[in-house]
Every structure is written in structure tokens, then in C-alpha cells.
Amino acid sequence: MGPEExxxxxxxxxxxxxxxxxxxxxLPVQAQVKPGEVAGKLPDRAPAxxxxxxxxxxxxxxVVVPGVTQVQHPRYFGWFPANASLASVLGDxxxxxxxxxxxxxxxxPALTEVEEVVVGWLRELTALPATWRGVIQDTASTxxxxxxxxARERATDYSEVRGGLQAEDAPLTxxxxxxxxxxxxxxxxxxxxxxxxxxxxxxxxxxxxxxTEALAAAIEADVAAGHKPAAVVVNVGTTGTTAVDxxxxxxxxxxxxxxxxxxxxAMAGSALLLPEMRWLIDGVEDADSLNWNPHKWLGxxxxxxxxxxxxxxxxxxxxxxxxxxxxxxxxxxxxxxxxWGIPLGRRFRALKLWFQLRLDGVEAxxxxxxxxxxxxxxxxxxxxxxxxxxxxxxxxxxxxxxRHEPPGTGVVLDADALNAxxxxxxxxxxxxxxxxxxxxxxxxxxxxxxxxGAEGTERPDVEELWSLLQQAVLRSGPA
Amino acid sequence: MGPEExxxxxxxxxxxxxxxxxxxxxLPVQAQVKPGEVAGKLPDRAPAxxxxxxxxxxxxxxVVVPGVTQVQHPRYFGWFPANASLASVLGDxxxxxxxxxxxxxxxxPALTEVEEVVVGWLRELTALPATWRGVIQDTASTxxxxxxxxARERATDYSEVRGGLQAEDAPLTxxxxxxxxxxxxxxxxxxxxxxxxxxxxxxxxxxxxxxTEALAAAIEADVAAGHKPAAVVVNVGTTGTTAVDxxxxxxxxxxxxxxxxxxxxAMAGSALLLPEMRWLIDGVEDADSLNWNPHKWLGxxxxxxxxxxxxxxxxxxxxxxxxxxxxxxxxxxxxxxxxWGIPLGRRFRALKLWFQLRLDGVEAxxxxxxxxxxxxxxxxxxxxxxxxxxxxxxxxxxxxxxRHEPPGTGVVLDADALNAxxxxxxxxxxxxxxxxxxxxxxxxxxxxxxxxGAEGTERPDVEELWSLLQQAVLRSGPA
Numbered sequence: 001m002g003p004e005e006x007x008x009x010x011x012x013x014x015x016x017x018x019x020x021x022x023x024x025x026x027l028p029v030q031a032q033v034k035p036g037e038v039a040g041k042l043p044d045r046a047p048a049x050x051x052x053x054x055x056x057x058x059x060x061x062x063v064v065v066p067g068v069t070q071v072q073h074p075r076y077f078g079w080f081p082a083n084a085s086l087a088s089v090l091g092d093x094x095x096x097x098x099x100x101x102x103x104x105x106x107x108x109p110a111l112t113e114v115e116e117v118v119v120g121w122l123r124e125l126t127a128l129p130a131t132w133r134g135v136i137q138d139t140a141s142t143x144x145x146x147x148x149x150x151a152r153e154r155a156t157d158y159s160e161v162r163g164g165l166q167a168e169d170a171p172l173t174x175x176x177x178x179x180x181x182x183x184x185x186x187x188x189x190x191x192x193x194x195x196x197x198x199x200x201x202x203x204x205x206x207x208x209x210x211x212t213e214a215l216a217a218a219i220e221a222d223v224a225a226g227h228k229p230a231a232v233v234v235n236v237g238t239t240g241t242t243a244v245d246x247x248x249x250x251x252x253x254x255x256x257x258x259x260x261x262x263x264x265x266a267m268a269g270s271a272l273l274l275p276e277m278r279w280l281i282d283g284v285e286d287a288d289s290l291n292w293n294p295h296k297w298l299g300x301x302x303x304x305x306x307x308x309x310x311x312x313x314x315x316x317x318x319x320x321x322x323x324x325x326x327x328x329x330x331x332x333x334x335x336x337x338x339x340w341g342i343p344l345g346r347r348f349r350a351l352k353l354w355f356q357l358r359l360d361g362v363e364a365x366x367x368x369x370x371x372x373x374x375x376x377x378x379x380x381x382x383x384x385x386x387x388x389x390x391x392x393x394x395x396x397x398x399x400x401x402x403r404h405e406p407p408g409t410g411v412v413l414d415a416d417a418l419n420a421x422x423x424x425x426x427x428x429x430x431x432x433x434x435x436x437x438x439x440x441x442x443x444x445x446x447x448x449x450x451x452x453g454a455e456g457t458e459r460p461d462v463e464e465l466w467s468l469l470q471q472a473v474l475r476s477g478p479a
Numbered sequence: 480m481g482p483e484e485x486x487x488x489x490x491x492x493x494x495x496x497x498x499x500x501x502x503x504x505x506l507p508v509q510a511q512v513k514p515g516e517v518a519g520k521l522p523d524r525a526p527a528x529x530x531x532x533x534x535x536x537x538x539x540x541x542v543v544v545p546g547v548t549q550v551q552h553p554r555y556f557g558w559f560p561a562n563a564s565l566a567s568v569l570g571d572x573x574x575x576x577x578x579x580x581x582x583x584x585x586x587x588p589a590l591t592e593v594e595e596v597v598v599g600w601l602r603e604l605t606a607l608p609a610t611w612r613g614v615i616q617d618t619a620s621t622x623x624x625x626x627x628x629x630a631r632e633r634a635t636d637y638s639e640v641r642g643g644l645q646a647e648d649a650p651l652t653x654x655x656x657x658x659x660x661x662x663x664x665x666x667x668x669x670x671x672x673x674x675x676x677x678x679x680x681x682x683x684x685x686x687x688x689x690x691t692e693a694l695a696a697a698i699e700a701d702v703a704a705g706h707k708p709a710a711v712v713v714n715v716g717t718t719g720t721t722a723v724d725x726x727x728x729x730x731x732x733x734x735x736x737x738x739x740x741x742x743x744x745a746m747a748g749s750a751l752l753l754p755e756m757r758w759l760i761d762g763v764e765d766a767d768s769l770n771w772n773p774h775k776w777l778g779x780x781x782x783x784x785x786x787x788x789x790x791x792x793x794x795x796x797x798x799x800x801x802x803x804x805x806x807x808x809x810x811x812x813x814x815x816x817x818x819w820g821i822p823l824g825r826r827f828r829a830l831k832l833w834f835q836l837r838l839d840g841v842e843a844x845x846x847x848x849x850x851x852x853x854x855x856x857x858x859x860x861x862x863x864x865x866x867x868x869x870x871x872x873x874x875x876x877x878x879x880x881x882r883h884e885p886p887g888t889g890v891v892l893d894a895d896a897l898n899a900x901x902x903x904x905x906x907x908x909x910x911x912x913x914x915x916x917x918x919x920x921x922x923x924x925x926x927x928x929x930x931x932g933a934e935g936t937e938r939p940d941v942e943e944l945w946s947l948l949q950q951a952v953l954r955s956g957p958a
Contacts, residue, residue, distance in 0.1 A: 001838055003497040006565040009838075010493035013569055017576030018486035031588050035812040038592035046600040050840035053569075056833075060573055064830075067589025071580045079586065079804065084578025086485040090492055090532075094539055096571045096780050097496030099563025101550045107558065109510050110546025113517035121525040138617060139822035149669055164673020165645045172645060182800035183823055190628055190798070190821065192671035194643020239804060295824070301575050303826055319669070321661035324920035325558065325718060325928065329906075333514040342669065342821075343618035344662055345774070347782055351543075354535075359480055359488075361529035427808075441803035449804065 009053040016057060020065070021072065021086065025456070028433025029073045031066065038067040074456035075435040075465055080239070080267050081372075081398070081453030083299030091355025092301050095348035102346035104326050105334035112335055115350035119306060121357060122294070126272035129285050133312045135340040136349045138303040140266035141183035143291035144233065146307065146341060148174065148191045150289070150314045151231035151260030158317060165192045172230040173222045175199045177210045177245065179238040181264065197227070207394055208243035210235070216253055223257070231260040234287070236280050237268025240440055240449070241393035241401050244268070248283025261287040268397055269306070270297035271373075273366055280396075288314075297372070297398065297453045298365065300352050307340075315340045372398040372453040375462045379450060382466050388473075392442055398452045401442060404473045415445055422446040425472040432472075435465050488532040495536060499544070500565065503552050504935070507912025510548045517546040553935035554914040554944055559718070559746050560851075560877070560932030562778035570834025571780050574827035581825035583805050584813035591814055594829035598785060600836060601773070605751035608764050612791045614819040615828045617782040619745035620662035622770035623712065625786065625820060627653065627670045629768070629793045630710035630739030637796060644671045651709040652701045654678045656689045656724065658717040660743060676706070686873055687722035689714070695732055702736070710739040713766070715759050716747025719919055719928070720872035720880050723747075727762025734765060742769040747876055748785070749776035750852075752845055767793070776851070776877065776932045777844065779831050786819075794819045851877040851932040854941045858929060861945050867952075871921055877931045880921060883952045894924055901925040904951040911951075914944050 001009075041063045071082040100108035119134030137143045153160055156168050165172075174188050178200040188198045199222070202214040219229050232254050234245045247263060254261045263284060269292020271277040284290060289309045295302035309315060320339035338344050357365075380395040383402050392401045403422060406413060413421065426439045426448050438449045448469075452462060480488075520542045550561040579587035598613030616622045632639055635647050644651075653667050657679040667677045678701070681693040698708050711733050713724045726742060733740045742763060748771020750756040763769060768788045774781035788794060799818035817823050836844075859874040862881050871880045882901060885892060892900065905918045905927050917928045927948075931941060 001565040001569075003501040003565070006500070006569070007493060007497035009569055010497065010572070011490055013572055013576070014486060014489035014493055017572070018482040018489070020576060021485070022482040031585075033588050035584070035588070035809050036592070038589045039596050042593070042596045044599075046597075046604060046836040046841050048840060048842050050843060051837045053838060056837050064573075064577065064589045064593065067592065068577055068579045068587045069585065071586070072578050079580070079582060082578070082580040084575060086480040086482070089572075089575040089578070090480075090485070090488055092575045093489070093492055093496070093568075093572050094543075096563060096568040097492070097499060098543065098547055099551050099561070099568070099780060100547045101558065101561040101781075103558060105514070106510075106548065107550070108547045109512050109514070110517045110543045113515070113546065114521070114543065117518050117521045118525075120523075125525060139824045141822045141824075145821060152671070159673060160668035160671070161674050163650065163675045164668075165643075165671035166647050166650055166676075167673055168645050171642065182802040182805070186798065186800050186821075189639035189643075192631070192639070192644035194638060194646055195640050196642045197645075239802070301578065302580075302824055303822070319665065321665050323661040323718070324925075325917050326661070330514050342624060342665075343620045343782070345618050345620075345781055357525040358530045358535050359532060361527060362525050363527050364529060438804050439806075446803075 012053065012057060016060070024070050024072050025074055027070050027073065029070050029076050029436040030430050030433055031069045032433060033067050038063055069436065072454060072456065074454055074458065074461040076454045077450045077452060077465060078436040078438045080451050081297040082295065082302065083455045084301040085299035085356055085360065085455060087359035088299065088301040088352040088356040091351040091353070094355065095351045098348060100348050102348060103338060103344050104328065105330065105336055106328040108348070111346070111348045111350070112337055114354055115337065116335060118350045118353045118357070122306060122353070123308060125362065126269065127278050128290065128308055129310070132308045132310055134306055134308040135337055137305045137307050137341055139305050140181065140264060140291050140293055141186065142342065143305050143307040144183055144262065144264060145187040145190055146315065147260065147262035147289045148187045148231055150318050152191055152193070153318045154260060154314060155228060155230035160318065170226055170228040171197050173197045173199060173227045174231045174233070175201055175215060175218060175229065176233040177201050177203050177235060179203060179208050179240050179243055180233055180235050181239050181266065184233050184264065203243070208238065208241045210245040210250065212246055212249040212253060215250060219257055229257045229259050231262060234261060234263045236263055236265035237397055239267070240442060242268060242397040242399045243393065244280055244396060247281055247287065251283045251286045255286060263287055263290040265290060265292040267293065267296045269293065270369060271397055273362070274369055294353060297369065299455055300356055304349055304352055312340060368455065372457070375457065375459060376400055376452050378459065379452070379462055379466060392447050400450045401447050402450065403447045419446045421476065422448060425476040428472045428476055429468055435468050491532065491536060495539070500551065503549050506549050506552065508549050508552045508555050508915040509909050509912055510546055511912060512546050517542055548915065551933060551935065553933055553937065553940040555933045556929045556931060556944060557915040557917045559930050560776040561774070561781065562934045563780040564778035564835055564839065564934060566838035567778065567780040567831040567835040570830040570832070573834065574830045577827060579827050581827060582817060582823050583807065584809065584815055585807040587827070590825070590827045590829070591816055593833055594816065595814060597829045597832045597836070601785060601832070602787060604841065605748065606757050607769065607787055608789070611787045611789055613785055613787040614816055616784045616786050616820055618784050619660065619743060619770050619772055620665065621821065622784050622786040623662055623741065623743060624666040624669055625794065626739065626741035626768045627666045627710055629797050630741070631670055631672070632797045633739060633793060634707060634709040639797065649705055649707040650676050652676045652678060652706045653710045653712070654680055654694060654697060654708065655712040656680050656682050656714060658682060658687050658719050658722055659712055659714050660718050660745065663712050663743065682722070687717065687720045689724040689729065691725055691728040691732060694729060698736055708736045708738050710741060713740060713742045715742055715744035716876055718746070719921060721747060721876040721878045722872070723759055723875060726760055726766065730762045730765045740766040742766055744769060744771040746772065746775045748772065749848060750876055752841070753848055773832060776848065778934055779835055783828055783831055791819060847934065851936070854936065854938060855879055855931045857938065858931070858941050858945060871926050879929045880926050881929065882926045898925045900955065901927060904955040907951045907955055908947055914947050
């Protein structure tokens with residue numbers, strides 16, 4: 001395809017996207033397709049000859065759109081806000097159009113330097129220490145794995161250049177809570193620590209935040225048993241309830257044992273753009289790394305996950321390579337992001353952030369985040385003042401965890417019946433296509449998470465959701 | 480930014496990209512900026528207020544374009560072909576416009592199922608076993624790490640669910656050659672094997688391919704020493720010289736020791752679309768995994784790296800998670816690609832491939848690959864028939880490794896002088912902006928890699944390059 005064919009098809013596609021985004025409120029939120037239905041609409045083989053663009057565009061409409069859960073829908077309250085803001089879509093298109101090769105500074109100096117500048121902008125906006133440096137990773141899963149690899153290597157005096165982790169004697173241990181995201185457990189496993197060496201520290205039963213005294217006891221017991229505490233993953237805004245572990249208490253404790261402190265603020269990090277929310281990471285100055293995802297609530301097209309570190313030398317020492325074919329005369333003067341992560345080749349992801357921050361402006365983004373916090377407080381107020389409904393965790397951010405527990409009818413539901421009731425009404429909401437919420441286990445019992453923050457979600461959408469939830473409970477019977 | 484602002488800005492950006500692509504041949508190939516020059520053109524802080532789109536577009540031109548090495552240039556012969564074909568750019572734009580959330584099948588069924596279909600198309604086109612399954616990863620670095628993690632876990636009966644790699648007794652060993660990509664060494668280090676447990680097997684001095692008898696001897700010595708051979712990374716098309724390790728000999732040997740066989744065909748994999756090149760992976764049927772990058776020679780916009788496995792159960796067992804908030808009623812019936820790689824959230828990368836294969840058609844892609852192979856043979860013929868010039872490795876694919884070694888003037892250059900000569904003329908070519916080649920060490924001496932395969936590279940461009948190389952040698956003096 002040459003530039004002129006691209007021009008013609010590109011204009012068509014831009015119009016299609018603008019139209020598609022405009023009509024999302026009319027689409028069902030949750031995809032209504034059955035397993036295999038999308039694949040069944042596609043041929044078994046790639047076409048030998050080129051097809052006209054109109055045919056591909058028609059298949060986007062026929063095959064793809066019905067097969068996508070509409071996370072840009074104003075009544076999407078599922079997993080987490082996954083706004084793919086249109087300004088960031090343009091930035092990503094610019095990256096694709098440029099087609100730059102991101103393997104070294106030399107292969108695309110702007111890819112590295114725009115990234116340095118833009119992650120610096122966001123470092124300042126989130127009030128992280130001025131000496132910290134940042135890099136864009138794909139996801140929080142990868143960022144956590146990188147932090148744990150750096151922790152592993154620092155704790156073993158860089159065993160990777162010798163016999164590896166497998167040659168170490170004292171078992172390394174890692175600490176977090178059961179409310180940590182599943183990616184933390186995965187990173188512990190992949191980094192080779194082993195599940196047996198992961199400690200899930202007790203939490204406060206009301207706030208679901210890590211209990212520092214329990215962490216201290218666990219570390220002491222491990223040290224006494226000949227283990228070597230290597231890292232603690234501090235959760236700032238857990239997936240389940242947006243619980244906030246007490247970073248300011250944990251950091252000095254971890255420091256005493258030379259442990260790596262990684263802060264997982266994947267979803268909550270966007271809130272750090274609001275000065276009134278910076279208490280979330282009080283104490284971060286002496287931590288080692290912090291990760292948050294602009295591709296969540298902030299609204300940057302995914303994948304776009306920021307990893308900030310107090311000292312990138314740890315990353316570089318663990319992940320650098322220097323083959324002859326990647327060397328250049330300026331290597332000592334420039335940042336080589338290939339040494340700050342797993343992949344060698346990197347997309348020009350900074351353009352997504354650059355476009356978004358410039359085309360939307362920081363103040364408008366802040367206003368939107370405050371709107372969402374306010375909507376969450378409003379919903380929590382409605383829920384907690386309505387008989388039979390409960391808010392199950394503090395509403396610190398934009399997530400409301402709730403349950404309908406049938407009120408004083410003389411019927412006391414056992415856990416199984418309550419679970420069945422919750423799943424029934426939540427599924428009724430979701431399969432209707434009118435809104436999407438996420439069932440989630442809390443203390444072993446099913447609850448429902450309402451995660452507010454789609455770009456298009458205004459107060460009337462939250463009011464409508466609240467009405468839908470109440471109707472679903474009524475329709476699913478008295479339980 | 481709303482849909483109508485997006486529409487207006489999007490049309491402007493599409494036109495800008497079409498114009499940019501059309502004028503690439505007039506731009507210098509290698510970016511001419513100095514370290515810090517791009518960053519120096521940008522403000523220190525993000526803008527509080529939205530800026531007009533024209534201003535951002537103007538900065539793309541003023542700041543970004545001069546800061547990018549033009550890998551789409553017809554005289555780009557650097558690192559590897561990194562074609563970001565315009566059809567795949569459109570597919571990526573569609574993905575951005577849809578803004579789908581790729582965390583589970585349920586969050587975007589089409590994201591999973593289009594990927595299954597398209598990697599199936601490419602499995603058939605590359606004649607991989609019909610029972611193998613594929614997944615899109617970001618890069619070959621990540622794919623190799625995943626393969627080695629799977630190898631590690633299979634070799635330890637899944638130590639990750641117990642005490643981890645650190646609790647294992649017999650040291651695991653990994654095998655490849657010194658010509659393996661630097662990402663293989665990195666993956667060995669990150670997976671915790673340790674550099675001491677990586678064996679770089681001797682190669683044939685002419686073909687640079689792994690010597691199977693040397694591999695057999697190394698494995699036997701390790702077994703005798705109480706080590707446990709876990710994996711061999713077989714290179715099909717090395718970065719330096721496109722050497723091809725003898726897979727058909729290596730596989731049965733590795734099988735006898737229960738080792739994981741991972742085939743790294745990152746660049747060469749594109750050639751598998753040509754039936755006459757499928758000998759490259761003869762013997763693959765009994766290997767465990769193979770990776771290649773459509774974002775290289777094939778021309779798909781990066782990042783797009785295919786990982787095929789004989790049995791995905793190994794990946795799933797190592798990398799699956801199952802938190803309550805990601806469960807759905809159809810989990811048993813669908814593919815959950817989150818369990819086939821490191822990140823939870825995944826982009827809709829399949830659209831890039833889907834658009835490219837459909838809009839370009841397979842036959843046109845095959846014709847382009849054959850054109851590049853033919854151009855490489857032509858250049859190799861010119862070089863080897865010209866006094867003072869040598870082709871240093873078999874030209875199996877589209878890469879010609881060459882050196883100018885001043886002819887019978889009575890002056891015999893020592894290695895240092897020859898290196899200085901090579902670097903001087905190669906740098907002269909690169910800094911001129913007229914073409915780009917990659918200096919690389921071969922047997923400890925600098926050589927120059929000419930990697931042919933930019934989408935726009937036709938025979939006259941290769942002729943022009945050959946002329947530029949000869950002129951550069953003349954100008955850089957008799958050495």
C-alpha cells in the first residue's frame with residue numbers, strides 16, 4: 001500500500017472511528033457474542049490477492065464491533081477505567097505513521113528523548129521525587145516483574161552474572177497482601193522466588209490495608225529462619241477495594257533489612273495528578289520504584305505503564321546488553337531504554353502521552369478525575385443510605401464495592417444463597433448490555449465492584465446505573 | 480477530545496503521514512541530531528490548557544522527524560528491515576479507535592479470536608505443524624524469555640509453585656551459540672539460570688552454524704558433572720550473519736535429554752512464507768517453540784512478534800492467574816491469552832496483521848521477499864567479484880556481511896588498522912545520510928552488515944548503495 005492509497009483509506013477509517021465513538025452509547029456494554037462466534041465469521045486462510053479497503057472496513061463493523069465489550073461506554077463500570085482517549089489515539093497513529101525503530105537511542109533519538117521529557121512531566125505532576133527517573137513499560141505486570149528482578153539481583157549481589165538464582169543459598173522472600181493484584185503473584189513465580197517464599201501479610205479488616213506490625217513480625221520470623229527478605233510490594237489502590245497500604249510505615253521498616261520497596265499504584269496513580277490525593281504515596285521518597293498506568297483512569301490508549309525508579313542503575317545492571325551491532329559513538333551520553341526493560345525494540349509510546357497532555361491539557365484531565373471521585377462518593381452515599389444495600393470498603397478513589405443483603409424480612413441468607421443472589425443480579429445487569437459491573441470476591445464472599453471513570457460517564461449515567469442495580473435485584477427475586 | 484474534533488484532527492494527521500511517507504526518500508537516513516537536541520526543543524512542563532492540534536502537528540515536523548532514523552527509507556540497510564507497512568498502520572489505528580480492553584476473552588472476544596485466526600493463517604503460510612498454537616508477543620526478547628521460563632519450570636517439575644528456582648539442587652544449563660542475539664543472554668540472566676550456566680557452543684567457522692557434535696559433547700559433560708540440561712536456543716538466521724543452526728540434528732539430541740528446544744527465527748521467519756525457504760526449519764516438528772517477528776522483514780508495524788508452541792499447556796501452567804474479578808462463565812471454552820505471556824492487558828495487535836495480509840495479499844508479500852533475496856544475491860556477486868572486497872558469510876537470506884580489505888598494494892593491514900578503516904568508511908556512509916549500514920564484529924574483527932529489505936528498496940537503490948560504499952572507501956583513503 002502506497003501513500004496515496006493510505007491517504008484515501010485513512011480518511012475513511014478516521015470517519016469510521018469518529019462515527020463509532022459517537023454511537024458507543026447506543027451499543028450494548030458487554031459483548032453479546034458466544035465463544036467461537038467471531039472466529040467462525042472469518043475464513044480459514046489468508047487471501048492470496050489484495051482485498052479492497054471497503055471490505056476490510058465492513059468486516060470491522062460485521063465481525064469486530066459486536067465482539068468487543070465497550071469499555072468507552074458511559075455505563076461501563078467494569079474492571080477498571082480503560083479510557084482510550086481520542087487525543088492519545090492520534091498520538092499512537094503518529095507513532096505508527098512514523099514507523100520509527102526503537103532499539104537504541106541512535107535508531108530514533110526522538111523516541112527516547114520525547115519519552116524522557118514526557119515521563120518527566122508526569123513525574124512532576126504526580127509529585128514524585130525530582131531525582132527519580134521514569135520509563136514506559138507495557139503493563140503493570142511487566143513493571144512489577146522488572147522491579148522484582150531488580151530486587152532479586154540486588155539481594156544476591158547480582159547472581160545473574162554467576163550461577164544465577166539457582167546457585168543462591170539463603171532463600172529470598174517477598175511480601176505483599178492477599179489483596180495485591182494477581183500479577184504480583186505471577187511476577188514472584190516468574191522471577192523464580194517460588195510461591196512458598198511469598199508472604200501474604202495480614203490486612204486491617206476494615207480498610208484492607210497491610211498491617212505494618214504483621215509485616216514486621218513476618219520479616220523477623222523469616223530472618224530468624226535464615227531467609228533473606230528481598231522485596232515488599234506495597235499496594236496503593238488495590239484492585240478489589242482500592243485499599244492503600246501504609247507506605248510511610250512500611251518503607252523505613254523495609255529499609256532496615258535492605259529490601260526493595262515497589263509501589264503498585266497501577267490504577268490509583270492517576271489520582272496523584274490531584275494535589276489533594278498525594279497523601280496516597282506519603283513516604284515514597286525512600287522507596288525504590290513506583291508503577292502506575294496512564295492507560296487506566298488517566299485515559300491514555302494502552303499499552304502505557306509508567307515505571308519510576310529511584311536509581312535506574314539497578315535496572316541497567318540487571319538488563320543491559322551491549323552487542324557490537326547496537327553500539328554507537330554517543331552511547332555514554334544518552335539514555336538507552338533497552339536496558340530499562342525486557343524488550344529490545346520499543347514502540348514510540350511517548351507520543352500517546354504527549355498528544356494527550358497537550359491536546360486535552362492538564363486542568364481538564366484533573367477536572368475529569370475529580371468528577372469521577374465525586375460520582376463515586378455520591379453513589380456510595382446512595383447505597384449506604386438504602387436499606388438492604390451495603391458499601392463494603394472505604395471509598396478512597398473511584399471504586400465502590402457493594403452488595404445487596406436482603407433486609408430484615410426475617411430471612412437470614414447463608415453465604416451460598418447470598419453468593420447466588422449477588423451473582424444472579426450482577427449477571428442480569430451485565431448480560432442486559434445496559435451497564436457493566438464486576439463481581440469480585442471480598443473476604444471469600446461475592447461482592448460487586450463499581451469502578452467509575454469512563455471518559456463519558458457523567459452523573460446521570462451513575463444515577464442510571466444505581467437504578468439498574470436496584471431493578472436487577474428486584475427482578476432477580478427476594479433471594 | 481470528542482469525536483468531531485478527532486475527525487478533523489485525524490484527517491489532518493492522515494494527510495501529514497501520507498505526505499511524510501512520500502518524501503522519506505528525500506530525508507537523511509540516519510538522524511542527524513546530537514544527544515539532548517530533541518529534548519532541548521521541548522518545554523519543561525506539561526501544558527495546563529489544551530493546545531490547538533496544528534501546534535502539535537507542527538512539533539511533529541519540527542522536533543520529531545529530524546530526530547528519527549528513517550528505517551522506511553529505500554537506502555536503509557541497517558540493523559534489520561523494520562517496515563511499518565501502511566496497511567498495518569491502518570490496522571493499528573483501527574485498534575486504537577476501538578480502544579478495546581484486552582485482559583480476558585470476555586473483555587474483548589474479538590481481540591482473542593481474530594488473533595487466533597490470524598496467527599493460524601500465518602502458521603499455515605509458514606508450514607508450521609498444524610497442531611501448534613500461536614500468540615502475539617511484543618518482541619523476540621520477551622518470546623525467548625517466556626520459552627526459557629517454560630523450559631525452567633518443565634525441567635524443575637514446576638518449582639514456581641514450591642520453593643522456586645532458588646530451591647532446586649541440580650543446576651539447570653542452557654545452550655546456544657555466541658552468534659545468538661543478545662536477548663538470549665538477557666533471557667538466561669533474567670530467568671535466573673545465571674551466565675555460568677549458559678553454554679556457547681562452537682560454530683562451523685564458515686557457516687557460523689552450531690556444531691551438533693560440540694553441543695552433544697557439552698551436554699554430556701554437563702550431565703556427567705551433575706547439571707541438568709534444560710533448554711537449547713536454536714538460531715535460524717542469526718543477527719550477525721543470518722547463520723542457520725542445524726535444527727534437524729539438534730532436536731533429536733535435545734529430545735533425548737528432555738530439553739526444551741526454542742527456535743529463534745526473529746528476522747528469518749518472514750522467509751518461511753516462501754516454500755523454497757522452508758528448509759530453514761527442517762526438523763521443527765519435534766521442537767517446543769518457535770518465534771519470529773512480522774515487525775521485521777514481513778513489514779508489520781511493531782510491536783508484533785509471533786510465538787508458536789507445540790503445547791500451550793506449558794505456558795498456561797507457568798503463567799496463568801485466576802483472580803475472582805477476571806472470571807466468567809465461559810472460561811473453560813475460550814483461549815485466555817493472558818496466560819500465554821507476561822502482561823495481563825494486551826493490545827489488539829492482530830488487527831495489524833489482519834489488515835496487512837488482507838490489504839496487501841499474500842502473493843505480493845511473497846514477491847517482495849523474493850525481490851529482497853535476489854537483491855542480496857546480486858550485491859554479494861558484485862562484492863565478491865570486486866578486488867579488495869570480501870563477502871564474509873554465506874548469503875542465505877537478505878543480509879550481506881562484507882569488508883573492504885585493501886588489495887595487493889604490498890600493505891598488509893594489521894587488525895587494528897583494518898578495524899579503523901572499516902569503521903571510518905562505514906561511519907562516512909552513515910553520517911552522510913545517503914544510506915545506512917551496520918558495523919558489526921565478526922570473529923572479533925569489524926565488518927559491515929548490509930541488511931536488505933526496506934519496503935521501498937529496489938535494485939537501483941542497492942546499486943546506489945554499492946556505489947556509495949566504494950566511494951566511501953576511496954574517500955577514506957587507502958587505509
